[in-house]
Amino acid sequence: MTSTAVTSRELPHPARDEIRLEGVLHALSDPLRLQIVRELAADGGELSCSRFDLPVTKSTTTHHFRVLRECGVIRQAYRGTAKMNGLREGDLDDLFPGLLDSLLAAAARQAARIAADG
Amino acid sequence: MTSTAVTSRELPHPARDEIRLEGVLHALSDPLRLQIVRELAADGGELSCSRFDLPVTKSTTTHHFRVLRECGVIRQAYRGTAKMNGLREGDLDDLFPGLLDSLLAAAARQAARIAADG
DNA sequence: CGACTCATACGATAGACATCGTAGTACGGG
DNA sequence: CCCGTACTACGATGTCTATCGTATGAGTCG
Numbered sequence: 001m002t003s004t005a006v007t008s009r010e011l012p013h014p015a016r017d018e019i020r021l022e023g024v025l026h027a028l029s030d031p032l033r034l035q036i037v038r039e040l041a042a043d044g045g046e047l048s049c050s051r052f053d054l055p056v057t058k059s060t061t062t063h064h065f066r067v068l069r070e071c072g073v074i075r076q077a078y079r080g081t082a083k084m085n086g087l088r089e090g091d092l093d094d095l096f097p098g099l100l101d102s103l104l105a106a107a108a109r110q111a112a113r114i115a116a117d118g
Numbered sequence: 119m120t121s122t123a124v125t126s127r128e129l130p131h132p133a134r135d136e137i138r139l140e141g142v143l144h145a146l147s148d149p150l151r152l153q154i155v156r157e158l159a160a161d162g163g164e165l166s167c168s169r170f171d172l173p174v175t176k177s178t179t180t181h182h183f184r185v186l187r188e189c190g191v192i193r194q195a196y197r198g199t200a201k202m203n204g205l206r207e208g209d210l211d212d213l214f215p216g217l218l219d220s221l222l223a224a225a226a227r228q229a230a231r232i233a234a235d236g
Numbered sequence: 237c238g239a240c241t242c243a244t245a246c247g248a249t250a251g252a253c254a255t256c257g258t259a260g261t262a263c264g265g266g
Numbered sequence: 267c268c269c270g271t272a273c274t275a276c277g278a279t280g281t282c283t284a285t286c287g288t289a290t291g292a293g294t295c296g
Contacts, residue, residue, distance in 0.1 A: 009262070009263095017231075020228070021152070021224050021225055021228045022146075022147050022148065022149055022152060023147075025143045025144075025146050025147035025152075025221075026143075026144070026147035028140075028143050029140050029141075029143035029144035029147055030140065030253095030254085031140055032254095034139070034140060034143075048272085048273095049272080049273070050271090050272065050273085056254085056255070056256085057255075057256060057257080058272085058273070058274090059255075059256065059257075059258095059273095059274085059275090060254065060255055060256070061273090062273065062274060062275090063253090063254070063255080064254085066274095067253095078262085078263090078273090080262095080263060080264070080272090081262070081263045081264070081271060081272045081273075082263095082271095082272065082273085083272075083273065095224075095227070095228070095231075096220075096223070096224035096227060096228070097223075097227075098220050098223070099220045099221065099223075099224045101220075102214075102216050102217045102219075102220035102221075103143075103217065103220075105214075105215075105216070105217075106139050106213075106214035106217045107139055109213070109214060109215075110138070110139045110213070110214075113135075113213075127291095127292075148283095148284085150284095166242085166243095167242080167243065168241090168242065168243085174284085174285070174286090175285075175286060175287080176242085176243070176244090177243095177244085177245090177285075177286065177287075177288095178284065178285055178286070179243090180243065180244060180245090181283090181284070181285080182284085183243095184244095185283090196243090196292090196293090198242090198292095198293060198294075199241060199242045199243075199292070199293045199294070200241095200242065200243085200293095201242075201243065201244095
């Protein structure tokens with residue numbers, strides 16, 4: 001079965017022009033999802049869902065990844081049994097130049113502020 | 119209850135350091151609130167609630183303004199019978215430098231894209 | 237005072253959402 | 267072929283949220 005492509009397990013993604021700013025902001029307004037995006041940005045590549053150590057069950061984790069995908073923030077693809085996740089940096093930067101960087105910088109700044117106590 | 123009212127017309131605002139990024143993003147993830155913020159930014163000054171022509175009732179309008187205030191996005195103050203609303207640009211820029219501008223630019227870009235249809 | 241305007245508060249309601257547990261599907265290897 | 271791993275789908279639930287209508291408070295002006 002070397003030829004059986006992973007075609008039957010395709011995941012629906014919004015096209016670049018279907019991505020809405022409100023949706024992106026909604027996706028990032030959840031602390032867990034913001035954390036996921038920060039880790040993806042820090043890694044720069046693709047990470048499987050199980051690489052994240054989130055304080056919720058697997059079901060909830062799946063839910064959050066789906067929200068991120070359906071809002072156009074990440075791209076997901078199966079690779080064997082794993083599901084790889086990557087930021088849609090290019091598409092987002094085409095649509096909203098500089099926004100993702102600003103958001104990540106803001107998140108980093110807040111994290112530093114909180115870490116330094118508050 | 120005429121005299122005991124402790125200046126019941128004061129409005130609670132979060133202190134600058136209490137403003138959370140997630141809250142700001144949540145506030146702006148609603149199309150109506152994003153529109154309000156865009157108009158406030160375009161005006162640059164203060165606007166009364168009634169200056170906005172939103173497709174919802176007064177009650178709902180009040181609700182959205184309150185969300186924006188409680189999340190630290192706008193500052194509200196009474197002036198006679200009117201309630202004036204102004205962006206907290208300074209506080210937001212202290213906390214998250216450049217973020218507000220990026221968000222407004224992204225919103226403007228999306229509005230232009232939608233206006234040009236697709 | 238009395239009427240009018242601006243905005244609020246309260247109660248209700250319908251829909252969205254975060255979370256969980258359980259059962260199930262897809263893939264890879266012994 | 268059966269098992270383990272990785273992720274999903276479904277149903278339930280409690281909470282949050284956007285919306286409305288109505289009644290109310292606060293200020294202004296006749």
